[in-house]
Amino acid sequence: MPTRPLRHLFHPANADDYADILHRGIDHLGDHLREVTGPARGASPEQAAKLIDDIDLDEPAGEVEDVLSELSRVYLDDTVWFHEPMYAAHLNCPVVIPALLGELFVSSVNSSLDTFDQSVGATYIERHLIDWTAGRIGFGAGSDGVFTSGGSQSNLQALLLARGRRRGVPADRLRVLTSQDSHFSVQKSARLMGLSDDAVVTVPTDAARRMDVAALKRALETCDADGLTVMAVVATAGTTDFGAIDPMRAIAQAAGAYGAWMHVDAAYGGGLLTSPRRRHLLDGIELADSVTIDYHKTFFQPVSSSAIVVRDGSTLQEVTHHADYLNPRSAQQPNQVDKSLQTTRRFDALKLWITLRLMGADQIGDYFDTVIDLAQDVAEVVRADRGFELAADPSLSTVVFRYRPLGMSESDADDLNPRLRQELYAGGRAMVAGTKVDGRSWLKLTLLNPMATTEHMVEILDTLRTLAREIDAPALLEVS
Numbered sequence: 375m376p377t378r379p380l381r382h383l384f385h386p387a388n389a390d391d392y393a394d395i396l397h398r399g400i401d402h403l404g405d406h407l408r409e410v411t412g413p414a415r416g417a418s419p420e421q422a423a424k425l426i427d428d429i430d431l432d433e434p435a436g437e438v439e440d441v442l443s444e445l446s447r448v449y450l451d452d453t454v455w456f457h458e459p460m461y462a463a464h465l466n467c468p469v470v471i472p473a474l475l476g477e478l479f480v481s482s483v484n485s486s487l488d489t490f491d492q493s494v495g496a497t498y499i500e501r502h503l504i505d506w507t508a509g510r511i512g513f514g515a516g517s518d519g520v521f522t523s524g525g526s527q528s529n530l531q532a533l534l535l536a537r538g539r540r541r542g543v544p545a546d547r548l549r550v551l552t553s554q555d556s557h558f559s560v561q562k563s564a565r566l567m568g569l570s571d572d573a574v575v576t577v578p579t580d581a582a583r584r585m586d587v588a589a590l591k592r593a594l595e596t597c598d599a600d601g602l603t604v605m606a607v608v609a610t611a612g613t614t615d616f617g618a619i620d621p622m623r624a625i626a627q628a629a630g631a632y633g634a635w636m637h638v639d640a641a642y643g644g645g646l647l648t649s650p651r652r653r654h655l656l657d658g659i660e661l662a663d664s665v666t667i668d669y670h671k672t673f674f675q676p677v678s679s680s681a682i683v684v685r686d687g688s689t690l691q692e693v694t695h696h697a698d699y700l701n702p703r704s705a706q707q708p709n710q711v712d713k714s715l716q717t718t719r720r721f722d723a724l725k726l727w728i729t730l731r732l733m734g735a736d737q738i739g740d741y742f743d744t745v746i747d748l749a750q751d752v753a754e755v756v757r758a759d760r761g762f763e764l765a766a767d768p769s770l771s772t773v774v775f776r777y778r779p780l781g782m783s784e785s786d787a788d789d790l791n792p793r794l795r796q797e798l799y800a801g802g803r804a805m806v807a808g809t810k811v812d813g814r815s816w817l818k819l820t821l822l823n824p825m826a827t828t829e830h831m832v833e834i835l836d837t838l839r840t841l842a843r844e845i846d847a848p849a850l851l852e853v854s
């Protein structure tokens with residue numbers, strides 16, 4: 375048997391190679407990890423592109439060691455490390471090691487979760503995790519759901535299910551109500567579904583950046599008076615910028631009065647389901663028709679790991695299609711494809727499974743609680759510092775702030791803060807995010823690393839101050 379050309383396949387004949395190559399990969403990454411000294415090295419898009427454009431894909435690089443050292447050069451050396459305590463930019467979590475153990479099995483065994491006959495136990499592991507999540511949400515018997523590629527896909531599917539309830543209403547009469555701070559995937563989903571451009575009606579927020587329920591009620595009345603059908607109200611449990619949690623109980627009541635589907639986008643706040651100290655912040659989530667949970671945000675899981683969970687499992691039939699070659703109606707098998715927008719689908723659920731089996735849920739919740747505590751501490755530091763402004767009290771683990779010492783105009787702050795963010799990245803010691811609040815430029819710390827401390831954040835603030843003085847020395851002299 376010609377084994378050499380086939381030595382790359384995952385196969386018992388190659389079990390030694392399998393272990394050897396993966397161990398080398400682990401050693402390479404472990405060695406690299408020990409040397410990481412900051413969240414990134416500040417590479418520009420041009421520098422990153424140049425390294426990769428030069429690679430000739432028709433010529434293999436050589437043996438494993440050659441490939442790994444090339445990988446360091448074109449990727450690892452300049453990549454962004456979410457485990458670094460001064461990485462505080464986007465909603466990326468550092469990942470837990472049990473999930474990485476799971477990832478090994480996800481990729482190697484390569485089950486596909488579309489049908490039972492491609493997955494067997496995996497189908498039931500996924501179902502058990504969905505039931506567990508539904509239980510934590512407070513859904514009763516009859517609830518169901520499915521893992522998805524991310525919150526965007528979960529939100530899209532939720533809106534598809536909502537539209538299912540409004541069959542027969544012309545697309546241009548359908549409306550979706552959501553707060554002005556909700557995630558852009560709501561708009562994108564509406565567009566993908568062929569709804570009209572003005573289908574998504576945004577509802578203003580209150581002083582705490584939560585959906586204003588009085589305004590929601592007025593919007594519902596207005597739609598009704600105009601002969602429009604509100605097919606869904608989308609509440610957010612943890613907005614991307616402010617972590618604000620919309621008042622779900624009141625929203626459910628208002629939506630229910632018009633027969634509208636209520637979806638809760640808990641992509642960010644979902645981690646509170648495991649919080650020993652803050653589960654009550656999700657009060658009312660059990661009244662939703664559907665919920666988005668991103669395990670790859672606040673359950674410390676690697677991308678992708680997400681789910682849509684619905685109160686009434688039969689509503690998932692909206693996305694069911696029977697194909698003779700895959701999931702014929704006669705099969706009577708527990709085929710997850712009947713509930714999913716995807717066909718071939720990764721066994722991402724296994725990562726969460728191993729995490730729960732090894733760590734337990736309380737520790738995940740503890741990690742999330744720790745970063746929420748940190749955000750509250752850091753907000754106090756920002757508030758007390760005359761060089762900075764705080765946009766709002768933190769709700770979860772984000773702190774929206776800007777550099778604006780006394781006497782600096784809003785428009786100068788608008789120019790300066792995005793530059794500060796860029797310079798901070800270029801320096802390689804820390805990373806923060808940028809956003810706009812009421813048209814003005816702000817910076818944002820997104821804190822998801824339970825190993826980060828207030829001292830780390832103070833160092834970021836001090837670095838920003840130093841950079842600001844370097845950039846803006848003349849302007850500052852004028853005001854002092």
Ligand SMILES: *Cc1c(COP(=O)(O)O)cnc(C)c1O
Nearest residue numbers: 524525526557612614639641642
């Ligand atoms: C991140 C996020 C999403 C999108 O989730 P992906 O997993 O990135 O697709 C949706 N809603 C909210 C509130 C989010 O924070």
